[in-house]
Amino acid sequence: MSHIENEEGKPEQQQAFISFYLSMPQQPSTTFRFFDRNDFYTLHGSDAVFVAKEFFKSMSVVKYYCSGSRKLETVSLSKLNFESFVRDLLLFHHYRVELYKSQTGSRNNSSWVLDSKASPGNLTEMEGLLFGNMELVEARGVISIKLSTETKLIVVGIAFGDTILRKLIITDFSDNDHFSNLQAVLVHLSPRECLLMKDNSPQQTRLRLVIERSGISITDCKSADFACKDIAQDLQRLLKFKSGETAHSVLPNEVDHKQSAGALASVIKYLELLSDETNFGQYHLLTFDLTQYVRLDGAAVRALGILPSTNDGSKSHSLLGLLNKCRTSPGQRLLGQWIKQPLINIHKIEERLNIVETFVNNTELRQALHEDHLRKIPDLQRLARKLQQKKATLQDCYKIYLFLNHLPAIQNQLESQEGKCMAVFRELYCCPFKDFEEDFVKFREMVETTLDMFMVENGEFFVRPDFDQDLKELYDQMNELEEQIQKTLPKVCIPFNFSISIIITLGETIFDDHVIYDLSHSHVAWSCVPQPHSYREEKALRNRKDFFTIDTKQNGVRFHNSLLRQLNAKYVAIRLDYEKQQKNVVDMIMDIAAGYSEPLLQMSDVIAHLDVLVAFSVLAVSAPVPYVRPQLLPKGSGIISLKQARHPCMELQENVSFIPNDVNFEQGKSIFHIITGPNMSGKSTYIRSVALNILMAQIGCFVPSEEARISVVDAVLARVGAEDRQLKGVSTFMAEMLETSSILKSVTSDSLIIIDELGRGTSTYDGFGLAWSVSEHVATKVGCYCLFATHFHELTALSGEVQGVNNLQVTALTSDDTLTMLYKVIPGVCDQSFGIQVAALAHFPNHVIEFAKKKVKEFEIFSIDSSEMKGKEDMEPHLKKQKILKEADEIMHNFVEAAQKTCSGSNCLSAFEELKNEIQNNNNIVIKKIISGEQD
Template sequence: MTETVTPMMAQFLEIKAGYPDALLFYRMGDFYEMFFDDAVAASAALDITLTKRGKHAGADIPMCGVPVHAAEGYFLTLIRKGFRVAVCEQMEDPSEAKKRGSKSVVRRDVVRLVTPGTLTEDTLLDARRHNYLAAYAEIRDEGALAWVDISTGAVSVMACSRMRLGPELARLTPREVLVSEALESELAEVVSDLGAAMTGLGRTAFDSTSGEKRLCSVYGVASLDAFGSFTRTEISALAGLVEYLDITQKGNMPLLRPPVQEGDSPVMQIDATTRRSLELTHAMGGGRQGSLLSVIDRTVTAAGARLLERRLASPACRADVIGERQASVQFMLEQGRFREDLREALRGAHDVDRALSRLALDRGGPRDMAAIRNTLEVADRVNAACQAHELPPVLTLAARHLTGHDDLRDLLGEALVAEPPVLSRDGGFIAPGYDADLDEARKLRDEGRSVIAGMQSDYAALAEVPSLKIKHNNVLGYFIETTATHAEKMMAAPLNETFIHRQTTANQVRFTTVDLNEIETRILNAGGHALDIEKRLYASLKESIVAAAGPLGALAAALAEFDLAAALADLAQRENWCRPVIDDSRAFEVTAGRHPVVEQAQARLGAPFVANYCALTEAPIWLLTGPNMAGKSTFLRQNALIAVLAQMGSYVPASEAHIGIVSQIFSRVGASDDLARGRSTFMVEMVETAAILNQADDRALVILDEIGRGTATYDGLSIAWATLEHLAEVNRCRAIFATHYHEMAALASRLDGVENATVTVKEWDGDVIFLHEVRKGTADRSYGVQVARLAGLPTQVVERAKVVLEALEKGEREGGGRKDALIDDLPLFSATPVQPAPPQKVSAVEDRLAGILPDELSPREALALVYELRTLMDEA
């Protein structure tokens, strides 16, 4: 017997063949169903039940499904696990398919590909972060990188060599990167290091000639010259973006803003390793919590938060640009009342960019329209508040975009109810009084009972039958019912011209009238008619909003600028930060600098943060010594973070700061194995150090920690020594070089511009106390054994380490040959636990203090106690 494939399953297989790399969500009524391998993969990824439906090739067909109304949450889970989803919708009403025959299936087609870089729904996105889709293209020896956030419509492009690709992607952190299939294998490592998905496209997608035509078509222009002078490679990268959006959105192109060329205003170069080390926007664990961004973010709008992240990821390298941003923060700092009123108003603003994008893609709803309406009202309040102040240049420019939206604001204000539903299909979002036809349809729908009651009263009076009733059932609809006695009169002239007999039962007779039939039809259709009217009005409102996309985008950017300036001012005031001096010199001087993340963490524990001075102006390189746990890494990172904050336009955590423009920041603080590439910790350290020495220019800031520690002592010392010499003589950059090799302190007298500094500690009764204070000079030892003791190493291990250390140091003093002999003379290691030293005799002062509860002492009692303790000391 030959097994046949059902028409529905044949349709599924046909559609699935066009999307072999995606999970096909096949719409069946209120569910998206998956079959075959898709169902097996989805059930495991989503932790949902795997069932079966029929057979194919003699085997059961695996099946699983998710409700349509909850699909977005499942999309997000699958995207995070590396899947792509093809959404297949029903393209007609099932009743239409039935008309074609019993074996006909509902027409279906894929309406969208859901990928990491093409998300737009609020539930799938982090409102405070961009969701970039990037495309990289190469033509001969030139490269270009383009990126878009389709949830906001922002498009950018820049020339980008392959060597710069990794750092630029680290800056943008795109969710998905598009490349030509010919480049997939070559760029796979660069993209995977950033945790982004890579998608290969055919070469034709990046063709610059046809791509230029596609771009002109998307933007509705005859030439791209109006947007800038783009190279062929930049056009190629932009073309790849547009081609992919056309593929994934099935021709429903998102609302894209004109492409912006980056490069005119240079930004600080920070490679991926340094970004991870400094934890600018993501902590080491991968999340936002614990990063610099999480500590400084005081914005109250989503757009403001995204602007803050962009500025933090791309600090400016032009003193005039930085100065203008600082002026905005200073204005907000000085105008405290205005700032607080502004922040309160901005809390009512919504994410206009993403609402606009969803509406343009037909994924929005009435609530997105209300968000735009409410934000326009906020803009009016902000603009009115600005009139009483002389704004700095950046805010003056932003304020110009707050006005000119009166018509759209009034239209949405009149058309929409205060709290509309999420979906337009639910209806009820158009305000009463806006459309007369809609009001009539709603009245009929909502007041049908009162209309019928009025008709019943009229018919009872006409027939002179007080007991006459109008009733309803699912078979007859509305009908007039009376007893048989009264029915005879109603069937006789002249009443029979009004009342039409419909049905006789055992005790009752039922009639209808022409008017009742008509009103019944109108009542039954009123709900549908009201929805149809609202859909038409929704389309009209959407058209008006999309037509104003340009001004609305500028408004959203303006509010974000106000939000960021106010947020940075709030941060500066609450955390006591200062405005740094930024110029084109090579100065780097920070007084009482702090690490903002560590300071906040210690504040939660009730511990003070020790602020420190750093000056790399006269001596551009500091050689920093001191024991582990003393705070060297914190000191290194805090100065790099202060440079980043200063050049993004923020105030900084210090009492004073003077920073000459830093072009690059390089950090090599801590390292780990890279087992996937067969690299040891030491190899990773050397690769990162090589990148710094090969790339750092004379305006770079370099922070290095423990270079050479992963190999033999003299190997490590020689590498660290040569590295420091290269930084001073070849790179000629500003740097802080932390090391345990105390021998390197001699370089301060041999190299111009190198100065010794150390993190101070204090020894007390065999313990080491970390003071976390950086001062000029050098440490005479590393205190490693004491730190090991603090870490909880067994006592016998600590004591044995002291013996070995003493032998090694003695051998070093007496010459290398003697050192081996001393080690040979060491007694064998004993595993017997070392007995703790007997407790020392408690002094009279300590004995007296043991019973004191300071909180219970009055000032007079405390003073008396001091005199008493002094007497006890004298007697001792």
Template sequence: MAKYTPMMEQYFSIKEQYMDCILLYRLGDFYEMFFDDALIASKVLEIALTGRDCGQEERAPMCGVPFHAVDNYISKLIENGYKVAICEQLEDPSAAKGIVKRDVIRVITPGTIIDQGMLDEKSNNYLCCTYVDKGFGMCYADISTGDLYVTENISLSDFDIKSNRFDLLKEELLKINPSEIISNKLTQNDAIDSMITCSEPLSYSEYKEIILKHFKVVSLDSFGLSDNSYAVMALGMLLNYLNNTQKTNLDHINKLHFYNVGEYLYLDSSTRKNLELIETVRGKKGQGTLYHVLDHTMTAMGGRQLKKWIEEPLKNIVLINKRLDAVEELYGNVMASNNIKECLKSIYDIERLISRIVYGNCNGRDMNALKQSVSSLPDLKSELSELSSKMFMEIQESFDTLRDIYDLIDSSIVDEPPISVKEGGIIKEGYNSELDEIKEITVHGKNWISELQNKEREATGIKNLKIGYTKVFGYYLEVTQSYLRNVPEHYIRKQTLANCERYVTPELKEMEAKILNADEQLMKLEYELFLEIRQQIKSQVVRIQETAFNIAIIDTLNSLAIAAVRNNYVRPVMNNNGYMKIVDGRHPVIEKIMKNEMFVPNDTYIDNKEHRMSIITGPNMAGKSTYMRQVALIALLAHIGSFVPAKRAELCILDKIFTRVGASDDLSQGQSTFMVEMSEVSNILNNATENSLLILDEIGRGTSTYDGLSIAWSVVEYITKKIKAKTLFATHYHELSELESKLKSVKNYRILIKEDNDKIIFLRKIVEGSVDRSYGIQVANLAGLPDEVVVRAKEILSQLDESDINKPFAKKKKDRITDNFQVSMFHEDPIENSKNKEYKELSEIIKHIDINNVTPVKAFTLLNDIIEKAKHI
């Protein structure tokens, strides 16, 4: 069998080490792909598939992309789930003997992207490693910024999670949303879209050594990891993976953040989805999310920081108030806020710029972007000096304006450098004397030749002496036969022609060497100087990163202040007393989306005694879900240190927020809508505490009326008696309103509606009391069902009411309850007692009306209550 060509032998020896990657093999000005890689890439990249002689009878399938445009092609391969190994030429082909030396200089995977064009500037791109055993350790890093976080499984005593501890791992993964996951075990992570790779781990001692070497420390005590073996395994796995794929030092990953999941307000994936924090329920970013409402950041660093604050709300009241103090100071000083905003406008993504500098991927334009960013820092620090809140004072004291970095770049890099760093034109005149001399030769070489010619004519008296050039002999002095007697002794004869002689001098040859090599020397020296400048900046990576972090915090705080001013938010008063009092609360997202309709605010009161649970009744579309979510969002905003959409807000510190709003089939797991609903409710009941906020919408609606009502009833009892969590419970089962008289901590609320000729108008106002019907047909009519369908539905409903099909749970006219089971659950009052009770309630409402102080809205509410009460007597 014929052998492969030497080049193909080299290709195969390299490819064998990277079988899970598309290998981009550098050949001149192209990166080529061969065999299976070529077949895949030609389809994914939509480029022509050709062939190349490889020493075999059949040509090797081949396709290629130009090296100067390779980033776009790499991005497309990564987006389609492939890893890419970059195989570069390690020597100058013109100087190589035999096959040019090549090797892989970097492997690019979804979690190791650093190229600006492949990243969302306001989102982190995390690579995550998990080590799973009896517990778990998790480590994740964004190598484009240098961020590194580590955690370990939390014991039940430290964090009250009663469900499988690996559910906590899954929730953390869903929270950080990594682009790539490396794990020693493939766990069930169907809800995560990331690329997951199973890796055989090294030993604890090997990973420990990798960690110590990377951070240049002698003990894990430096990070508090000595007793966290799972965290060490995950961290070591991540650093080892980066070393094997990036093949360069990672000096920008120099700080480790070890955190405990219990430090933050717990939000499970359902809650994050239902509250639409970063993405809408449909998976879209931007408008319709809480992040979009709050994001007035001017830098990419601030945008990423704001997202992290939203995803990790605080539980520490001291830290929350510290943020609130800073936001309040800017809220009350619009001029300072605007000045800070102007300073931030000209600041680029310093975190990712310094990462590219460390990687060696930066160019002159990156350097100038860093210079421009640094130029704004003195003004920014000056603005901070005028602020007195503790958070800003701490930042101002440690704020480094990086003046030396600015001076270095300003003195060395031209204002408009080329993209390439190896082709010259990047270093300023005056920075390096040797470089200036070479530039002088390049630019003024011909002038020097002309001046030498005139000089030699005067010195020798040879009036027709001229200097010429050929590729064979280089530069020469040409003297005609008539002046040969005037040729000086130091001229060296080089060539004799019919009518003249050609000479050279040491001075001419020296200048020839300079001129001919000037361009090459210029590019080489400029590149060397650029590398020196890059190294000087790289040596200051820690300082630059600290400044970038401070900028991100300033930007985030200012963004929250701007959002508060523009949206009329107020500072929440935080407490540890277990109560929430919101006056005229609003949904921060919905009120921004509503254009022609004014948002109707609502009050909320919940405590840990008599008002722990609110049962909210009302028709679909009336606003129950919006109201409950707005309460959760207001609480969450306060926990991140933000002002809130309300007239006044007093909020307690929560440990967790759970929401169960809507459900859909999970066909991949073989779960029906009702099964999904019950799984979510189970998770909430197993993990909520008395310090949690629960948002429950339509529990039990996925099954029959009897089953659903029974489940909803039981859930309410369990929460109020066992968990004692603060709960908003929306339901169509108006029978649950009876629980107000049975359970001290339950209060009934309803959504106000106005009925007009069998039509309803939603007033969006939450008031005390309950409704005794669902208004489903009226809502269907509003939705545009054909009149024939609506009319027929009313006829059927009338027949069902007559036959009392929902007995024993449905109330007949006059609220008579006849079923023994139902009587025992509710009360045994006869009809007359029920009437008397209704009269008494109506009388009490009228008796306590203060006609002199009632507002128009309250008057309408009272009148509506009176009418509703009268209808049922």
């Protein structure tokens, strides 16, 4: 920013723009304002500085608009950079975007108006601009939350709007003060933006913290936006009803859904659904039932790597990336939904598994669908939306036509199969395919009748001239003029004896072997004589009144004459009339095609379902070790048994030979596993592997194990990892406690909990006390499936006090100060963490390692094992040490006195041995270490 440069435009225009820009209302810090300058875009002020630093990584791109002493930072973006940057702002960084256009079209005019805006949850106005040439794989939505204020019980009302899929979802439910159920709903629906009422009540403040921790942008709305008195009238216009239905009949009981009705009103207003008539009669209203799906909290999603993070370098680093073998965009969107909504209904899960098993066992069918048929299917959801908005083109209609022609091949492939899945194939796929073909018979005829298939082969999409009488007449006139021009062009060059290239073009600029043509010079004579003859030809044309030179190039001259120009003018006029009539006919076709959007959406759902299950089968057979079908048991069976379970993402890493392990849960015998072992030994990977196997099974996918018997779980809850949120004033330990508290308030006996290193963020004694208390509560009061990885080796004593608690250890070999991890989980307790050995592996300086060993020995003399804890639980740590030392002093004093009395006779040695054995039987750790020679 050390230099000042004027942006193109007159100084007075820059002054006018600066005055306008400074007069604009102050923008929120989360909003960027772009200005459309026709062929490029600009940002100004703090927005320009941000883009220079974050996008271009250089301040040299910052220029200035100047007005006297006032200077306005300016950065220009090309259209390509604009689209890329705005997509990044909206989809990854969750900013909002506003786009302004000049009312007069002048680049630096002071009359600018807001043309369009977008937010992370509402991309409607910029959807065509940002995703015109690419597919939007992930659906986006906005959620609204309204809390009850009438009773002490927290009642949460939810409304979710998705403008891509045209769905409105509502639900009401009771929740605790940690909003545990709400966190699960946020995971299931995955909104990008949340509408909240402006309110400073304690409930609303806690709610905001939950939303922010979930990484969702918050938009404040007025309380009037949540008024639901007109909701039935609004839904009457928006919803697509079946015969006999009304808004009142499909809207749930207002008494039971009072909060969600208000939230729904705010969503409709925020998305401006009523301002666009193309939305009328197109939306579906659904009620979300949280009990149908496995509850996943945000901590579990992060800990298990279910969704990819923004810095993932490989798709296989997340479960979604691993499973995504889909060939269609609707399939990828459905997979993203399924992975966040694992099923609880065992019959629905088995149905998916049956289909996947059929594809796994039938290689020919699987490969035909995955490698050939599915990859040819366009994004039917997006095409349906374009039809609804009447923004589709003839090319879009042709894509649907090609899909119709390809559909019978898919149908025949599925119908040719035999076995137990034939009835399911017929119900889920074959029958909908037949219905779809019947619905689109007229559509197929329309495309074949109206589209010029000869032009389609050249990549051009026009209406056949003989489809419309007016179009046919104009087309014939154009052909006649073209014939006249073809005959005239050679005659034009006869007086000069030029070697010419005759080209007839119109419309957009095109490239030929010799020259570029455009609309203004669509029919010209072109001399093909190289330099220096081209200048000689130009001189020959210069003094001829009936000839007009267009331009002179190195390889020739372009020119018109009077007759050619007259013919060209007539041709251009007729061609423009022809294009206008073409547009009228295309608009008529699009009006008819818009009626096919609903069955196209339904077919998109069918194709997506097929695509996801085929992807599951492809993954199952292509893994390093093939996946197996899990045996599912009803919820409450109390058994989870995985043989040789693997982590699906870890086993794909290069140069990794993954060590599989078993896990066995059985109600009443081994329901709570405490896992100990060295650092880096694989404890965290082990507990994650178990959780991922269970989630994959309840999604309907095969699992990375040799054998799997899984009782359906209703929740997967996690306390893994350590991170603070400094901007929110939440420390690492506080974040750990919040997540643990949320687990304890929402867990049931059919849940799976994975806990990794609970209590390490505070003092050893406090951490151990919390770990013991939480473990004992879960094991005795809840009785759910739990994997607890810890370095508190004293916690393993819980297995001797509580039935169902089991100890596991991850093995390692130590020799000559070396540590070799075996990554094998076996029964038992590992009483060391080998932290010093791990530090050595990290190449700590030798003197640091040696000093650490010395300090460890000093502390070990005061360590208290589980047997010595009895009777001393209520003491402070320093008092415990003092008592142990006092006991040791008394034992030694008594030993010396007894030795002096008994060692005076002939039986001195035998008496001394008896005394020695007597004190060895004392349970004092100091005496034990002195006798063993470890007193240093």
